[in-house]
Amino acid sequence: MTDASPLFEVRDLTKHYPVRTGLLNRETGQVRAVDGIDLTVERGEAVGLVGESGCGKSTAARTMLRVEEPTGGTIRLDGDPVTSDDRSRLKRFRRRAQLLFQDPTGSFDPRRSIGDSVAEPLAIHGMTDRARRRRLVTSTLSRVGLDPSDADRYPHELSGGEKQRAALARALILDPDLLVADEPVSALDASVTADVLALLNRLRRELDLGIVLVSHDLAVVREVCDRVAVMYLGEIVESGPVESVFESPGHPYTEALLASIPVPDPTVERRDVDLVGEVPSAADPPSGCRFHTRCPAVIPPETYDLDGVAWRRVHRFHSRLERGPSVDLDAIRAYAASDSAPETAPADVPTHAVQTALRREFDLPSELGDDGAEAVLDRALARLAAGEREAAARLLADEFGTVCASEAPATHPVGGDDRQQHTAVCHLLDEE
């Protein structure tokens, strides 16, 4: 903690969207898009926010600038809380904190010249002097590497990279202290990306600008940011200095994300990561650690001696029964029937054939390698084949329960160095 308050501080930010269904449009649930995140940005510092699509990073970016009203949490700029009850204060905040979007084409009015669009924020914030606006536009355009004469051109006359530079000029024209950039380069070609990132880096140094960079691309974050926060299903699961997080990740999710990035070097062997499936719905996040349904390092129960792969398959099957869509037994019977000896009616398929089909359906190994565990799984499959899904799930929960599914993990320091402020939220880091 520093003595002076940081440039930008977000505490326990949440954004929940109501789910309304039915004729009366009653609220039947909530999508917890952002569920309590903390973020601090110092002057001249760039902080990355990364995660897969659907993890809530864009919602977080919009909410922290109050483009969307947060459900809860506090936002402070230079120690002053930003609330929506004071309109003039909110307007001042909006002058000092700017947002840059992914799609530069969509953020310009095709019928206005670039100069007009870039000058618009000045007019909104009360600068009535046309000549002065023009002068500022000229200097800002050259600052982002455009020609002052580009002010008279129209958006369609600019390439994607030039448009993103113009969007950056518009964001910078009010001389903000904070820039929140939401996927600023993902719509651009590789060579243009490198340029825009270099520009962002230069502006950060020249203007002492605080930057929040939202991106799905960890290479981009590594290029620009000092610190990074990794989001999964509305929560930050790991945060810390970029070097530390990327070199020695503390959370299995970060590790999996890093391993998924293709390395542009054919001599590098790909690390094999057992990360299957996709981000579950934020309307019904998994219990305990939200990542447990996909985690390649989910903690196994001590009662059985299972190898990692077999255990994760069983755990996934269990999670699937707890949360997934209903199991279509008729379809599985029909499939088992078409697979077995000639002309068996689906109703006559023997139970063991149905169980074999179920194992196949849920990607379960034919042998778990532990007799006790095998017996339990057999019983669970028999229940499921008999249509008792809940009983099967209960049995699996009793026998194969894991701390990852039952308790929310706490925040732990990673690498034993507290000064680094590298933390991860994972049961693997629990004290023994």
Place this chain on the structure above:
Amino acid sequence: MTDPPAAPRDSLLHVEDLRTRFHTDAGTVTAVDGISFDLDDGETVCLVGESGSGKTVAAESLTRLIDDPPGEIVSGTVRFDGRDLATASEAELRAVRGDRIAHVFQNPQRALNPVYSVGWQLLEAIQLHDDVSKADARARAIDLLDRVGIPDPATRIDDYPHELSGGMQQRVAIAMALAGEPDLLVADEPTTALDVTIQSQVLRLLESIQSASGLGLLLVTHDLGVVAEVADRVVVMYDGTVMERGSVHDVFERPSHPYTRALLDAIPGRDVDLTPTAARDVADRDPSSATDSTTGCRFRSRCPHAVDACREGDQPPLHPTPDATTSAPDGARAHVAACVHFGPDGDPDVVVDSAKSADSGASADESAGGDRR
């Protein structure tokens, strides 16, 4: 799966001097201007380039998927398994499409019909290629879904496309492409719309399918990371022509054409080698320059190593690079670059040496970064 080749043949797919034009109101655009490459059974070749380089048009020209008019394949050979598809009749092409050469596109929504269930569409694809009963086709569809990694395939088969995520839709599109047991799969940016985690799953899936069935894979992508992971050989395209071609190791370890070098330098995390102005010129290429007016090397105006000779004639032919050690010295597998500096009168060191010094400087700067090697 694939029939064993009856007689030794040179390659599964042989593309030579393929030229595709589009006749537009603004003039004729030669989107693909004389490209050549080969692809073998069980081999992965990547067509790589930025947007507007003609890589997609090249891939869609193979089975003539481009609309004619305005598109037109002006010249060239696409020899697939002994037949020339560039001159084949529509009926012959129909027998090849889907059955022998299947396509997967960037956007899986485009490949799937939103009003039919996934199973219905898969069954259609299976029964179109094979005379099987509905029950058998359904069992095969479930097997296919299982093979492409759809969880609970017997349950999900009756889902509609909108009930599946983008990654799952792409898997279904791949399953449909595999329904006809093709010899060649043409995948155009199949993972660009997906998250990195899902991308890595889909790439691994393509690899496992390939090793199981030995099909040839032509992958069109802009992502050099993807290329490095899956390609056996690489074709670098710029403005409709091949700039450099070679094995993935040659192209990544000894990139020769200045454009390839610029592309590699532009990857975040690697150090920029071009001067900033040159890099910006690459960036802000005017798309209208693709109309037929250029002479000389197309990369000339953005190239830090351009000399007077670059202005003359057409795009330089593909010259062998001096340090192609891992590949045969000649023929389709050689490491070649379309640059005058690699020609008989040129000196490759002009390009390679300038970067060598930059390379050593970069690795000194980057003592902490481990992403280079």
